[in-house]
Amino acid sequence: MNSVALFGARIVNKFTCFLVISRKFCDHSGHVGEVHDGLNCIEESLTKEWESSDFDSATVEKPGFYDHECSEGHFSVRRIFVDNVKFDAGRILEILQRDGPGFDAKLALSESGIRVSGILVREVLLGILRNVDYANKTRCAKLGYKFFVWSGQQENFRHTANTYHLIMKIFAECEEFKAMWRLVDEMIENGFPTTARTFNILICTCGEAGLARKVVERFIKSKTFNYRPFKHSYNAVLYSLLAIKQYRLIEWVYQQMSDEGHPPDILTYNIIMCAKYRLGKLEQFHRLLDEMGRSGFSPDLHTYNILLHVLGKGDKPLAALNLLNHMKEVGFDPRVLHFTTLMDGLSRAGNLEACQYFFDEMINRGCMPDVVCYTVMITSYIVAEEFEKAQGLFDEMIVKGQLPNVFTYNIMIRGFCMAGKFDKARSMLKEMESRGCNPNFLVYNTLVSYLRNAGKLSEAHEVIRHMVEKGKYAHLVSKFRRYRRC
Structure with a gap:
C-alpha cells in the first residue's frame, strides 16, 4: 500500500x-x-474578527429604547436618533475644520448647543480618523485631541475606554507616538484597565518603531491588563503579534507563557504553528501538531x-x-x-x-469562488503564462458578480505586460478606476516598471503624470525619479 x-x-x-x-x-x-506569503490568508482569517472590531465588546451600546418602532411613519426612533447624531457630528467636524487664527473652535463648540454623548464623541473621532492622510496628519492629531479634551470637560459626560482607544488610533495614524503613550498613562490614572484592544493599537504602532519587545514586556507584567475575551493575556498578545507578523517575538512570548505555567489552547497552538512555519522551523511545527493532539x-x-x-x-x-x-x-x-x-x-x-x-x-x-479565490486562480494562470485562460476567468468572475479588487487588477496588468500588450495594461488601469477601484502604489509601480524595462519611457512618464494628477502617493513619487532621468 x-x-x-x-x-x-x-x-x-x-x-x-x-x-x-x-x-x-x-x-x-x-x-x-522559505517564508511563504501564501500563509497571509490564514493569518488574516485568524485576526480578521479582531482587526475589524474597533471597540471593546464590553462597552458597545446594548439595544434598548431606541430599537422600538415609532407609532407613526416608517422610521424607528433609533434611526431618527442616529441621524441626529450624525448631523451633530457633521456640525462639529465643520467647526473643527475652521479652527485657527481668529477662530476659537472650543468656544464655538461650547456655543453650538450640541449635547455631548458617547455615540456623538465616537462619530466625531471616527470622522477625524477617516480623514487622516499624509498631508494633514499633524492637523488631524491636534483637532482630534482638542475635541477629545473639550468633550471630556462637558457636564454629565465621561470618556470611556472606547473613546480613549479612538483618539489613540488617531495619534497612531498621525505618528504622534509620544502623545499616544501619554494617553495610555492618563487612561490608567483615570481608572480604565488597559485591555487587549489597547495592546493591539500600541503593538501595531510600535512594531514598526522597533519598540515591540518593550511593549510586550510592559503588558505581560501589567496587573491592569484586562484580557477579555481571551483565555489569558498571552493569547491577546500573541493574537496582535500575528497581525503584524512579529514571528520571533511570538516565539519569545510563548516561551514566557510556558515558563509561567499557562497551558496553551487551540488558539495558542494555531498562532504558534503559523509562526514556526513562517520561520521555516518545520520540525518544531510538527512537534506542536503532535503535542496539540496529546493535549x-x-x-x-x-x-x-x-x-x-x-x-x-x-x-x-x-x-x-x-x-x-x-x-x-x-x-x-x-x-x-x-x-x-x-x-x-x-x-x-x-x-x-x-x-x-x-x-x-x-x-x-x-x-x-469569491474574489480572493478567483484572484489566486488568475495568478496561477498568469505565472504559467496562460494569459487567455486568465482573461477568461477574469471575465467570468465579473459575469458572476464578483468585482475584481486591486490585487486582481494588478495581476491582470502584470499579465498584459508580460505578454507585451501594454495598451491593454494601460486600458486595464483606466477600467479599474472607472469601476471605482482605486489603484494603489503597487499597481502604478508594476505598470511603470514593465514599461521602463520595455524601453517605453514616454509611456512610463505618462503613467507617473497620471498618478500625480490624480493626487495619488505624491510623497512616493521620488521613487520614480530614476525613470524621469532615463
Missing part, C-alpha cells in the same frame, strides 16, 4: 493517528528555509487551513484531498477559504493542474 493510500485508510481513525500521518505528508524539507485538542477550521497550506505548498494534492474528505467526515464542511488556501499553496509549488482540479472540486461541492 503506498503512502497516499495509507493516509486515506487511517485518516478516519483517532486524531493522534491523524497527526502522525499528516506530519508525514506535510514534510517537505526542500522548503525549510486533547482537536483541530478547528483554522488548524485545517494551516495544514492545507502546508500540503499545498509541499505539492501533496492527494493528501490534501484526503484531508478535505476527513474534514467533511468529522463535521467540518470545507469553505472557500480552505480551497483557496490549498490552491494558493499548490500554485506556489507550480502545480497548475492540481489548482484547476480543486477549483472545479470546490464548485462541485457547492462552494462558490
Whole structure:
C-alpha cells in the first residue's frame, strides 16, 4: 500500500493517528528555509474578527429604547436618533475644520448647543480618523485631541475606554507616538484597565518603531491588563503579534507563557504553528501538531487551513484531498477559504493542474469562488503564462458578480505586460478606476516598471503624470525619479 493510500485508510481513525500521518505528508524539507506569503490568508482569517472590531465588546451600546418602532411613519426612533447624531457630528467636524487664527473652535463648540454623548464623541473621532492622510496628519492629531479634551470637560459626560482607544488610533495614524503613550498613562490614572484592544493599537504602532519587545514586556507584567475575551493575556498578545507578523517575538512570548505555567489552547497552538512555519522551523511545527493532539485538542477550521497550506505548498494534492474528505467526515464542511488556501499553496509549488482540479472540486461541492479565490486562480494562470485562460476567468468572475479588487487588477496588468500588450495594461488601469477601484502604489509601480524595462519611457512618464494628477502617493513619487532621468 503506498503512502497516499495509507493516509486515506487511517485518516478516519483517532486524531493522534491523524497527526502522525499528516506530519508525514506535510514534510517537505526542500522548503525549510522559505517564508511563504501564501500563509497571509490564514493569518488574516485568524485576526480578521479582531482587526475589524474597533471597540471593546464590553462597552458597545446594548439595544434598548431606541430599537422600538415609532407609532407613526416608517422610521424607528433609533434611526431618527442616529441621524441626529450624525448631523451633530457633521456640525462639529465643520467647526473643527475652521479652527485657527481668529477662530476659537472650543468656544464655538461650547456655543453650538450640541449635547455631548458617547455615540456623538465616537462619530466625531471616527470622522477625524477617516480623514487622516499624509498631508494633514499633524492637523488631524491636534483637532482630534482638542475635541477629545473639550468633550471630556462637558457636564454629565465621561470618556470611556472606547473613546480613549479612538483618539489613540488617531495619534497612531498621525505618528504622534509620544502623545499616544501619554494617553495610555492618563487612561490608567483615570481608572480604565488597559485591555487587549489597547495592546493591539500600541503593538501595531510600535512594531514598526522597533519598540515591540518593550511593549510586550510592559503588558505581560501589567496587573491592569484586562484580557477579555481571551483565555489569558498571552493569547491577546500573541493574537496582535500575528497581525503584524512579529514571528520571533511570538516565539519569545510563548516561551514566557510556558515558563509561567499557562497551558496553551487551540488558539495558542494555531498562532504558534503559523509562526514556526513562517520561520521555516518545520520540525518544531510538527512537534506542536503532535503535542496539540496529546493535549486533547482537536483541530478547528483554522488548524485545517494551516495544514492545507502546508500540503499545498509541499505539492501533496492527494493528501490534501484526503484531508478535505476527513474534514467533511468529522463535521467540518470545507469553505472557500480552505480551497483557496490549498490552491494558493499548490500554485506556489507550480502545480497548475492540481489548482484547476480543486477549483472545479470546490464548485462541485457547492462552494462558490469569491474574489480572493478567483484572484489566486488568475495568478496561477498568469505565472504559467496562460494569459487567455486568465482573461477568461477574469471575465467570468465579473459575469458572476464578483468585482475584481486591486490585487486582481494588478495581476491582470502584470499579465498584459508580460505578454507585451501594454495598451491593454494601460486600458486595464483606466477600467479599474472607472469601476471605482482605486489603484494603489503597487499597481502604478508594476505598470511603470514593465514599461521602463520595455524601453517605453514616454509611456512610463505618462503613467507617473497620471498618478500625480490624480493626487495619488505624491510623497512616493521620488521613487520614480530614476525613470524621469532615463
